[in-house]
Amino acid sequence: MSERTRTDWTAVRSIMGRDLLAVRRSKAVLLPMLLVPLLMLVLLPASVGFAANRGGLDPSQFLSFVPNGLAEPIGRYPEHEQVVILVLGYLVALAGDAFAGEKERKTLETLLHLPIRDLDLYIGKLLVGFVPSVAVSWIGFLLFCITANLTAWPTMHRAFMPTLLWAVMILWIAPGVAAVGLGVMVRVSIRVNNTQEAQQLGGAVVLPLVILAVAQTTALLLAGIWPTFLAGCVVWAIAIWLNVRGARSFTRDRMAARL
Amino acid sequence: MGASERVIECEALTRSFPSGMALDALTIDAAPGEVLALLGPNGAGKTTTMRLLNGVLLPDSGTARVLGLDPWRDGEALRRRTGVLTENAGLDERFTALENLQFVGRLRGMSESEARTRGALLEQVDMGHRADVKVQGFSTGQRKRVALARALLHDPELLFLDEPTSGLDPAATRAVVDLIGSLAADHGRTVVLCTHFLGEAGKLANRMAVLFQGRLHAFGTPDDLAAELWSRFEVRLDLGAPASPPLIEALVTLPHVHEATATDRGAIVFTSERDDVPAVVAACVAAGSPVYGVDPRDPNLEDVYFAIEARAAVPA
Numbered sequence: 339m340s341e342r343t344r345t346d347w348t349a350v351r352s353i354m355g356r357d358l359l360a361v362r363r364s365k366a367v368l369l370p371m372l373l374v375p376l377l378m379l380v381l382l383p384a385s386v387g388f389a390a391n392r393g394g395l396d397p398s399q400f401l402s403f404v405p406n407g408l409a410e411p412i413g414r415y416p417e418h419e420q421v422v423i424l425v426l427g428y429l430v431a432l433a434g435d436a437f438a439g440e441k442e443r444k445t446l447e448t449l450l451h452l453p454i455r456d457l458d459l460y461i462g463k464l465l466v467g468f469v470p471s472v473a474v475s476w477i478g479f480l481l482f483c484i485t486a487n488l489t490a491w492p493t494m495h496r497a498f499m500p501t502l503l504w505a506v507m508i509l510w511i512a513p514g515v516a517a518v519g520l521g522v523m524v525r526v527s528i529r530v531n532n533t534q535e536a537q538q539l540g541g542a543v544v545l546p547l548v549i550l551a552v553a554q555t556t557a558l559l560l561a562g563i564w565p566t567f568l569a570g571c572v573v574w575a576i577a578i579w580l581n582v583r584g585a586r587s588f589t590r591d592r593m594a595a596r597l
Numbered sequence: 598m599g600a601s602e603r604v605i606e607c608e609a610l611t612r613s614f615p616s617g618m619a620l621d622a623l624t625i626d627a628a629p630g631e632v633l634a635l636l637g638p639n640g641a642g643k644t645t646t647m648r649l650l651n652g653v654l655l656p657d658s659g660t661a662r663v664l665g666l667d668p669w670r671d672g673e674a675l676r677r678r679t680g681v682l683t684e685n686a687g688l689d690e691r692f693t694a695l696e697n698l699q700f701v702g703r704l705r706g707m708s709e710s711e712a713r714t715r716g717a718l719l720e721q722v723d724m725g726h727r728a729d730v731k732v733q734g735f736s737t738g739q740r741k742r743v744a745l746a747r748a749l750l751h752d753p754e755l756l757f758l759d760e761p762t763s764g765l766d767p768a769a770t771r772a773v774v775d776l777i778g779s780l781a782a783d784h785g786r787t788v789v790l791c792t793h794f795l796g797e798a799g800k801l802a803n804r805m806a807v808l809f810q811g812r813l814h815a816f817g818t819p820d821d822l823a824a825e826l827w828s829r830f831e832v833r834l835d836l837g838a839p840a841s842p843p844l845i846e847a848l849v850t851l852p853h854v855h856e857a858t859a860t861d862r863g864a865i866v867f868t869s870e871r872d873d874v875p876a877v878v879a880a881c882v883a884a885g886s887p888v889y890g891v892d893p894r895d896p897n898l899e900d901v902y903f904a905i906e907a908r909a910a911v912p913a
Contacts, residue, residue, distance in 0.1 A: 352703040360691045448687035448744075450653045451757075452704045453676040590672075591655045594648055595614055 345461060349454045353462030357435075358470065367431070371470070375424055375478030380485050387489025425475040425516045433467030433523035434536035437593070442532040447597055450590050460524075460588045464581065467520050472513045479508045506566050514573035521580025528588065529596075602665065604629050604755055604787040605650060610659035612645055619645040621811045622659070627804075632781045632788045634802035636795070636902065641808040643791035644684065647757045650789070651679055664755055677705065680753035684760045684791075686740040688732045694719060694743045695728040698750055705751045718746040723772065737764035745773065749780075756780065759791045770797070777801055799898040807902065809909040815901075822905070823896045829855055829867040832874055834881060835890035836863035844884045851876055863889075 361367050440446035449459065483499040490498060500508070526540040527533075605627040612620045620642040627633040635643040648654040650663050652672030661668055666675045688697050695716045702712025719725045722742035732740065741761065748756060761777065762770040778801055780786045792798050798805055799819060807815040807822075815822050834840070840848075840859040848857040853869040854877065866877050874893055881888050896904075 348706070349704055352700065355703075356689070356692075356700050360689075363691065443689060443691075444685045445687050445689050447653075447683045447685075448681070448701075448747075451651055451676060451679075451681040451683070452701065453673045453706075454704055455673060590653050594653045 346455065346458050349458045350462040350465065353454075353459065354466050354469070357432075357463075357466040361432070361470065371428060371474055374427075375474055375481070378424070379478040379482035383482060384485045384489055387486070391489060391492050424478060425471045425512050426519050428471035428474055429467050429516055429519045429523060430537055430540050432470060433464075433520050434527055434540050435533045436463040436467060436524050436527045436536075438527040438530050438536040439533045441597075446593065450594055456588055456590050457585055460585050463527075464520055464524055467523060468513075468516060471516055475512060475516075476508065503563055503566060506563060506570065510567065510570040511573060514570050514577055517577030518573060518580060521577060521584055524581075525584050525587075528593065602629075603627060603662075604631070605633070605661070605663050605789070607650065607661035607663075608659060610646070610649055610661060611657045612649060612654060613657055618811045620649065620656075623806075623808075623813050625806050625813065625816055627787055627789065629787055630781055630785045631803045632777070632790060632801045634798035634805040635789065635791045635808060636793065636798055636805050637808035638793055640810065642811040643808060644759055645811075646808075647681070647759055647789060647791055651676060651681060651757055677751070678753055679755045679757060680748035680751065681757045682741070682744050682748045682759060682761055684763065686737075686744040688735075688740055688743055688747075690731065690733040693729050693731050694724055694735075694746075697732060697743065698747050701747050702750055707751070712750075715750050718749055719743065721749075722746045722776070738766060738769040741765060741773065742769070745776070754786060756786055756788045757791075758788060760793070761790070762792070762794060762797055774800055795898045795902055807905045809906065812909070814909045815905045819898055819901065823901050830870050830873070831894045831896075832866045832868060832877060833860075833890075833892040833894065834863040834866060834877070834888060835892070836881065836886045837889050838862070840864035840881075840886065841884075844881065844886055847880055847884050848877060851880055 361371075437446065440449060479500070486499045487497040522543050523536070523540045526543065527536045530536045530539060603626045605625070607626070608624045610620060610623040611618075623642070623646060625633070635641075635646055637643055645654065649656055650661060650668055652663075652668035652675050655669055663675055664678050668675050688694075689700070692700070695713070698716050698719070699709070699712040702715060703709075707715065716728060717725070719728045722745055724739060724742050724746065727735070727739065732743065735743070741764065745758075745761065748758070756777075758777065762773050765773060774797055777788060777790070781788050781801075788801075790798065790801060802819070804816065804818050805822070806813055815825070817825070839861060840857070840863055842859075845857050845859055845864065848854055848864065848866055851873075853873040854866060855869070856867040858865050868874065868877065871893055874891060878888055878891060
């Protein structure tokens with residue numbers, strides 16, 4: 339009898355479903371996941387827009403009312419960069435838990451003794467990190483677009499967001515950067531013994547990626563759509579290479595040998 | 598697979614880790630419906646054996662067939678037919694007992710309703726009343742029982758149980774031991790029991806494999822092992838007082854008596870077999886020592902185990 343070669347999506351969904359249910363039940367994980375995008379992509383732009391619409395306040399003056407530590411980041415970072423940062427932030431939290439969390443909870447061995455293919459287990463754990471991170475960032479960006487259009491409506495009298503360039507940035511490049519981060523984080527998670535270690539070590543590896551991404555995306559906004567799209571292709575190529583390599587090197591035997 | 602075939606057959610199974618040799622050329626087998634105990638202290642290689650036979654670890658060398666399958670080529674198919682209780686229960690504390698069972702049920706291809714129905718197994722391990730309670734607050738014994746129900750969820754043909762009673766109180770231990778016994782005796786399941794509790798192995802196992810530092814030092818039924826290791830038969834004599842030196846001398850001159858030692862209330866005599874006991878008693882009476890009691894003692898599992906351990910400690 340030979341082993342299955344096709345992905346068992348029921349198994350993948352079951353692994354994802356269990357981990358996502360745990361996220362949904364944990365207020366400590368869920369609340370920041372909802373509140374941070376709400377603050378960064380809705381409340382902050384809305385308050386700036388509202389202040390500008392009132393006429394009594396120049397948007398640039400707004401920054402003088404916020405604490406010093408916050409003024410600089412608010413002034414410097416455009417929203418698309420915040421989306422990339424958000425994606426990677428959630429990714430570090432969720433993907434860091436992928437295997438390290440199982441080890442910490444002592445549930446990994448049980449998982450290895452179940453009739454799941456190594457690759458299906460790996461895909462399930464990848465998607466647990468990827469899907470919520472990208473979903474939250476896309477929903478956050480959608481809300482940002484609605485907020486921006488509503489607050490700018492009195493001045494512009496039309497919906498101006500998202501532009502094609504922003505759409506490429508958020509829908510193409512941000513998930514690509516997330517997939518690169520995922521390739522790094524899941525491999526870190528396999529090697530360490532608990533989630534905290536994974537997040538600290540992964541953060542140290544992923545943070546430079548964030549900085550690089552932020553720098554590159556700012557430049558790309560000036561370069562036009564095609565260079566942006568091509569840059570996204572490069573990011574996705576790196577992501578695919580990293581994740582395929584990760585999947586190939588992931589084996590039950592290696593995991594069990596580390597127990 | 599025919600009834601005469603072995604459920605487990607492995608030959609020269611070897612696996613090492615960077616920390617050293619975990620299993621060195623293990624050759625064992627198990628028949629359908631048999632309880633096979635893997636006995637040994639921590640680090641003996643019991644869990645490694647279990648992981649190898651269920652296709653979770655790959656061997657450095659050696660061969661195995663489990664339920665007629667190659668554990669490393671057909672691992673997924675094999676694991677559909679085996680159930681495993683790991684040493685630390687491995688339940689996800691974020692979920693209830695029933696949710697833990699349902700998750701595994703889904704991964705074993707059961708429908709939601711089927712997994713829920715099979716959740717009634719929690720009743721069988723006396724955990725039905727806590728089915729909808731989060732595992733977080735469970736005692737070690739409760740976790741073990743839920744994990745056992747989870748291992749039985751898909752009615753496996755072969756069960757690997759790693760230290761199933763460690764951390765359990767005496768009542769829970771007895772309940773789990775009885776359950777394991779009935780799984781083999783009444784339901785014909787083959788059970789591989791990794792344990793360092795000799796009483797548990799003695800009560801349940803048809804055969805036992807004794808491992809030390811990754812090497813198999815003995816394999817067979819407890820009686821076979823005793824016969825192999827125990828060339829001497831122990832007799833405790835109650836003489837009301839320590840045996841005198843002349844009596845000890847008289848006893849050791851008897852045919853088939855290997856050794857005699859005085860104790861507080863008499864003597865311990867080692868003979869070749871049970872039939873030598875009347876001659877020993879007669880010698881005591883002839884020497885003028887009253888005999889108040891004779892306690893011929895067959896070797897128990899502990900004697901056998903520690904004899905094997907002592908033999909294992911002697912460098913080859």
